[in-house]
Amino acid sequence: MRAEILATGDEILTGALVDSNSAFLAEQLELLGLEVARHHTVGDSLEEIVDVLTEMGRRADLAVVTGGLGPTTDDLTARAAAEAAGVSLVLDKEALADIERFFAERKREMTPSNRKQAMIPEGARVLRNKVGTAPGFALKIGRCWACFMPGVPGEMRTMFRDRVLAHIRETFGRDLHPAVVRTVTTFGLPESEVGERVAAVESLFKGVRLGLRARFPEIQVKLYGRLGRQQEEDDLDGAVAWVCSRLGHNLVSDQGLSLPEAVGRLLRQKGATVAVAESCTGGLIAHLLTNVAGSSDYLLGAVVAYANQVKTGVLKVDPDVIAARGAVSRQVVEQMAIGVRSLTGADYGVATSGIAGPTGGSPEKPVGTVCIGLASARGVVSRRYRLFFGSRQAHKTIFAAVALNRLRLSLTGKGD
Amino acid sequence: MRAEILATGDEILTGALVDSNSAFLAEQLELLGLEVARHHTVGDSLEEIVDVLTEMGRRADLAVVTGGLGPTTDDLTARAAAEAAGVSLVLDKEALADIERFFAERKREMTPSNRKQAMIPEGARVLRNKVGTAPGFALKIGRCWACFMPGVPGEMRTMFRDRVLAHIRETFGRDLHPAVVRTVTTFGLPESEVGERVAAVESLFKGVRLGLRARFPEIQVKLYGRLGRQQEEDDLDGAVAWVCSRLGHNLVSDQGLSLPEAVGRLLRQKGATVAVAESCTGGLIAHLLTNVAGSSDYLLGAVVAYANQVKTGVLKVDPDVIAARGAVSRQVVEQMAIGVRSLTGADYGVATSGIAGPTGGSPEKPVGTVCIGLASARGVVSRRYRLFFGSRQAHKTIFAAVALNRLRLSLTGKGD
Structure with a gap:
């Protein structure tokens, strides 16, 4: 059982869009126990699409194809599929009815080019689209069953789950090992x-x-x-x-949760709350925590103390300590963690101060240096790390993860 | 002039990694005026790599290939290239010296498998690697010049800019239209x-x-x-x-700057500072602003006021206004914007409060509702928007962008 994946479209071919559809489809086919042997990408070129479909028709048992089913003249996939299979395009009444219904429900006018989308290769099996106008279809090309889907990721994923999976199970059932x-x-x-x-x-x-x-x-x-x-x-x-x-x-x-999700679950289990004081991470920790739905149950808030006047004015960090030790120091993150905890009344206060780069480093505190503070009813602890990861954004990401991980270890009783 | 791109590696084939190398290379080749006709992805399979290299050797003038040059037994690209070109692998002394130097400089021990990385197809031109152990090479396969690079994005980009570009210019100079x-x-x-x-x-x-x-x-x-x-x-x-x-x-x-970059440039030009009060955006605005190097020149800080007690306690929002109007209201974001401005002493205060979902919506204030407040020496203004974009993260992203855009318009004199 050999499967191949084809993505079509100039935007992907030219690098304007990174193709996330093929990675999704590769994972899904792997879960079905199908061996994916190749991916291909071609642009909006009839000749190239026909060529690669013909090759797959000789080589593969299953092909999943995305893109090129839209209403514009660039959308050539249905024509290419018909050509590769040696059949004509015919108007599919069911597909046309779906498209007409799509426009009627949204009170939008249907154009003649949308009618084109109901032209399907003769003998193909229509894969109905519940969330967009482009119907998909499954067509035998050579020895290969090729399933054609729209390129819009949301439409593609819905069609894969609702239609293509069933078609693959029906066609290859005995040969699949999900x-x-x-x-x-x-x-x-x-x-x-x-x-x-x-x-x-x-x-x-x-x-x-x-x-x-x-x-x-x-x-x-x-x-x-x-x-x-x-x-x-x-x-x-x-x-x-x-x-x-x-x-x-x-x-x-052990359930695949991300760090912010795992921390959130631990806080909820304990009925505890957290607040964050961020310097170098600049809001990223709060952003990661609030990406998790329901995080308002345990995140009270955060102070991004980028300027020292915010560290001293809002978080009550002692200006003399900043002057003596520098803003990137264990003493300062300890005061920041204590400060945000008492400002918000949270059970835990987490603080970061470091040098994300590209500038601002020194021999003693090079780019990649970060101090993490953690305050709770048990007192305050801090650590200093050197984590060189190349870019400003990578530093923010790793600093935020280290801070969340310190909180996680503390919540599981494995931290300081 | 026909160019093709090949990415090798099981991680990409199975969808474990999304292939960003091919999009980068497609953009670079397009800038050289080369027409990229196809991308391919194959796994760590000698037979598949040989097959696709042989096909490209018949069809293309230039191929750029990434991955499979590492030290492990999975790394088969050099062997496949030699087989497709009908030549042997030979030890390249210059490549070996580079690898030995790489380990010596880092005081790390070199293993026999690293020595394997200096085995290059006979007749190939070595493309030296300044940032990793895997040398690349350029090899004629059929009618096609194929350039092989490591799959690690940082090494690949460096090698492309430092070595492959020069090789392409030398080889195809007169046919390029950069x-x-x-x-x-x-x-x-x-x-x-x-x-x-x-x-x-x-x-x-x-x-x-x-x-x-x-x-x-x-x-x-x-x-x-x-x-x-x-x-x-x-x-x-x-x-x-x-x-x-x-x-x-x-x-x-007009120079391709992102919204946070454009806002940062305007603030710097005016010598003005900003502070942010975020509810529904949860730190994302501060994160986006601090992703820009040098943002400490104009961003003083942010308060993520997720809980109402932080809105009232830290930002001094009137609890009666929250009770009467709800936390998602123009009155509340106006008080948040004023509050963060006076708390930090910034010239501009920007505030958000909204419903990112998936829950928390009501018929009157559905998911996708957001209020944006903007305070400055000229006073305070606010607006309410309904922006339905499907997911919690998409809502945070669009809410943050709308807030940054309000600030941008105000800074350019086009806002309220």
């Missing part, structure tokens, strides 16, 4: 060390397959088993537990 | 309307080519001309000015 996947999130170890620590999982738990995914600054350990085989699903539970035991305090979540 | 590109940033219009407003630029300015790029929430208008032709470069200046005139107050920057 997978279940479990994700373990880890932070603070290099990818190579995560790999070494958990490598033995495949030999200890037969039928479990391992994959590592770097989602900076976290690393995800993915464990795959085959769905519907009780023994293997049990093995997967054992494998997750074993992997977690190998990660120690670098384990963030 | 482009200059100008970028105009716009905000607040749908992409289709931007397209309609500026479509005529190609007919008004001969030799200028137009491209639109959606970088949510901004839209970039890209104008391309050919380098080194004085008339066309002059036309490009005219085209940029014409496009700007068509965009009115939706023009953010």
Whole structure:
């Protein structure tokens, strides 16, 4: 069973858009147990699309194709598919009715070019679109079943889940080996060390397959088993537990939660609240925490104390300490953490001060230096780190993650 | 002149990593005036890599290839290249010396597998790597010059700029038509309307080519001309000015600056400072402003007032106004903007309060409702918007952009 993926469109070919559809489809096909052998990208060129479809028709069992089903003259995929399959385009009445309904429901006028979207290769099976105007279709080209979907990610994902999956299951049912996947999130170890620590999982738990995914600054350990085989699903539970035991305090979540999600869950479990005082991270910690729906249950707020006058005026940091130790110092982040905790009345106060770069470093405190403070009813603690990651944004990201991780360790009783 | 791009590696093929290298290379090749006809992705499979290299050798003039040059047994690209070209792998002494130097300088031990990285197809031209261990190389396969680079984005970009560009210029010099590109940033219009407003630029300015790029929430208008032709470069200046005139107050920057960059430049020009009071945007505005290097010159700080007790306690919002009007109201954002301005002593105070979702909406104030307040020496103004964009993160992004845009318009004298 060989599968290939084709993305069409000048925007992707020219680099104007990064193609996220193909990565999504590759993951989905892998979960079905299909081996994806190649991805391709071509522009809005009839000849190129026909060529690559013809090649896939000789080589692959399944092709999933995105893009080029819109109403404009650039949208050539249906014509190319018909040409590659050696059939004509015909008007599909059901597809036309869907398009007419789409415009009627939105009280928008339908143009003749939208009617073009209902022209489908003869013999194709229509894949209805519930969220847009472009119907998809499945067509046999050579030995290959090719499934064509719109390029708009939201429409593509909905059509894949609602229509294409069913078509693939019907067509290839007996040859599929669908997978279940479990994700373990880890932070603070290099990818190579995560790999070494958990490598033995495949030999200890037969039928479990391992994959590592770097989602900076976290690393995800993915464990795959085959769905519907009780023994293997049990093995997967054992494998997750074993992997977690190998990660120690670098384990963030055995359910694939991100650091901000894991911290949020711990705070909610404890009925505790947090407030953040950010210098170098500049609001990123608050942004990450508030990206999680429901975070108002435990995040009271944050002070971005970029200027020293905000550190002293709002957070009540002692100006003499800033003068003596510098704004990037353990003493200052301790006072910031205490200050934001008492200002807001939160149970925990987290503070950052560091040098994200590109300028502002010194031999003693180079770019990549950060101090993290954590205040609670138990008192205040702080640490200093040197984390050189190249860019200002990478520094903000890693500084924020280290701060959230200190809070996480404190909430699980493993911190200072 | 036909160019193709190949990315190799299981991580990209399986969707674990989204391939950003190919988009970068496509943009770079386009700037050289090369027509990129296809991208391909294959995994760490010798057979697949050989197949696609052989196909490109028949079809293309130039291929740029990333990935598979590392020290592990998964790294098969050099072997595949040699096989596709019908040559052997030979040890390259210069490449070996570079690798040895890399380890010596970092006081790290070199393993035998790193020595493997100096094995290069016979007859290839080595492309030295200044920032990593994997040398690249250029090799003729069939009619095609193929340039092989590491997959790590930082190493790849450095090698492309330092080595591959020169090789391409030397090899194809007379057939290249390098482009200059100008970028105009716009905000607040749908992409289709931007397209309609500026479509005529190609007919008004001969030799200028137009491209639109959606970088949510901004839209970039890209104008391309050919380098080194004085008339066309002059036309490009005219085209940029014409496009700007068509965009009115939706023009953010005629130099491709993002909204936070444009706001930062305006503040610096005026010698003015800003502070932000964020409720629904949760720190994102401060994060965006502090992503710009040098932002400490004009950003004093921010208060993320997520809980009402922070709005009243820190920003001095009247609790009775919150009770009477709700936290998402023009009255509250006006008091937040005034509050953060007087708390920090900034010249401008910007405030947001809204409903990012997924829950918290009401018939009167549905998800997507946001109020923006702006305080300055001239007083305080506010507006209410309904901006439905589907997800919590999209709402935070668009709310933050609208707030920054209000500040931008005020700084340019076009606001309230």
